[in-house]
Amino acid sequence: MDLIHPSSRADVTDAVREANAARRRLLVVGGRRHVDKGNPCEVDAELWTTQLDALVSYEPAEMIAVVEAGMRIGALNRLLADGGQEWPSDAPDDATVGGVIASGASSVRRLKVGALRDTVLETELVTGGGRFVRSGARTVKNVTGYDLHRLVAGSLGTLAIVVQVALKVRPLPQMRRTLLFEGGLELAGSLLRAVPTAAGVLAMSERVELRLEGWREEVDELADEATAVAIPSDVREGGPFPSTKPWDAMPVVAEVAVPPSRLGEVVVGDAWGALAGVGIAWVGLENANGDLQHLRERARAAGGIAPVVRGPGGLGDEAIAAVEVHRRLKDAFDPNGVLAPGRAWIRT
């Protein structure tokens, strides 16, 4: 496997153009934290973005940070913390910003912070055809043309290589508190109704973790409201959120996405965590064979999907809406199919 290690966007453009000339297939790699996501694909070389890790600009009063795609999450978090802010990704410190965006990773705090893709305001890209393109603007609101930056988020490096992004960041909460409850999905539902503005309500097989974030008095007030719906002896204070990830101990982890009320139909075994009110569940499995197939059938029946985010198993064979539109997009942005062919949902 060849490695390409560009240190400028011009290097990226050159590398992609050369790949086009030689019909060399590339896998874009950041921190390797999300490489398992996607269908298996054969490539001839890996293009590492990790040397593209510069801070371009950060002005706390704008609540916008502009960074190169290879910046590590840990470095970004430290930088933003100095300004009293955060980019709420929850990805490991050695993941890269570009990897988190390209893989469409979800945050455990999505209930409050929303989908990460919504924080991408501007992107600079090198398309599979070797074109340098910018989309969006460094403003929090912007309706100016077609949002390529939104299209590329979650596309698993199959349309373009993200080289730089402008991110909408948010103030760090004054206070964070995690409460642990004995119970399951049903209790999670009650907690969500009691504190609909929680940062996260994570149900597991035998307990629920409730994350509260905000102003000091607010968090205490919400905690009182939450504990009122549980038996007092069943409530404990926790630390980080989540305190454990039982699914992480399993060889295969699927990230289920279903309408929130259907979560109970898809979780199975005891190595799972489900985000009430959001509809994301991480389910740990022994293997990518029968168990995964069953999980996908249940997810499909509930109107959702279950791509694997760690281990083998790929994305699944879900029907794609507007297949022709997908094909034409792939053809326009990656005409020679050099970017991870087959990795995304559409196998062309």
Place this chain on the structure above:
Amino acid sequence: MADVEAARRALEATLGPDEVLSDPLGLRLYARDASMVEGSCALVAFPRTTEDIVSCVRIAAEHGLPIVPRGSGTGLAGGASPVAGALVVVTSKMTRILEVRPADRLAWVEPGVPNLDLATALRAHGFTFAPDPSSQQTSSIGGNVSTNAGGPHCLAYGVTSNHVIALDLVLADGSLVRLGSEGPESAGYDLRAVVVGSEGTLGIVASACVRLTPLQPAVRTTLFDFETVEDCAATVSDIIASGVVPAAVEMMDRGIVVAAEAFAHAGYPTDAAAILIVEVDGSPAAVEAQSRAVEAAARAHRTRAVRIARDEAERALIWKGRKSAFGAVAQIAPHYHLHDCVVPRTKLVEVLAGVYEIASRNELVVTNVFHAGDGNLHPLLSFDRRVPGTLERVLRASEEIVRLCVEAGGALSGEHGIGLEKRDFMPLVFSAEDLSAQACVRSAFDPAGRMNPQKVLPDGARCGDFAMARGDDAARVAADLPEGAWI
């Protein structure tokens, strides 16, 4: 060659004669939206169902008519002003809220539902639809999707794109597709995200699945007034820098305050240089904590008065003045041209000074009411277009304002869109390559270019140019280009 007569017969046969307009007055009524751009159309159709929309698209394709989707027609950029010979498909008769599912935090609605009607219906369930454009009494969800509409409260809650999780979309070839899903993620590229804000050029929204936002238990609206515009704008930056993201931060300058007060009688101080409306929400404790920080920022910048809305009636009154401002300016002059550019929040003062200078040099009255928290300016030029030479001065000043915002690092539009009005400004913010890439997105959805042609992208932005990057395939691509194509 378009056959309008055959299209009319087919539409009347399918939708019913009452749902099709072809008389000169009817066509004239739908020849423009709320912008200054006047167009003309061949036919107007009013679908009542998804199947009706599909029929409209198929019939238009069969008889060679371009299609212009339209909601309530409150658009300000000419996105729904039709190009010659078009079939205007008006969704304003599709006004059903199809289902509300609080447990899934979603609702399915037809495209013609007015924004405020949806928000009101959701209140009963303890939720709201967060985007709240000033036109919300009239503007429809389909139109909100088209322009990725904002509104005062998108500072804290985000724009329409963050609140639409799935769309049933009729594509240009008449096929119906569901983009996105009722769950948080879906299979395939995120085409939903591309369609939101695409100004009706990628398809027609037949129904939208919107995200429900929980109503906050407490809300506080406060009115501050300042002796200088600079103090008012600096307060905005300091509020954000203090770690508070209010639900809304709206600024109005003296000119607009005077007009709005005469209309709404909201008790605005008409002698202030500028006023600031700040709304914070959350739990009662969160409201207290945020209010303290906001008030401290305002006092540090010499606010003259702090008026906290005592009850819902007073809060509604304060907002009435703000939301009716664009109507109130009719007192200044019969016509207005409203801008919508976004600048970095820290450049507000500098850009505002520039806007005043441009207006004064072009002998025009300018007033400002805008979403200060987002840096989303709405300079409003008031004029009487019947006075010879005025329109030319307005257009000249408008271009100068747009250039000023772009030079400050801003965007052409924050929430109104590009439409026809700002199309030719696109090269100010995007390279030819960027625009070609955008043209590729458009043609991926609509290869024949039937949907709302001539909008958004300037002449010359073509996907064909982009595909030339194929190198050895270049000759083949070039051969596919229509004769006379711009390269």
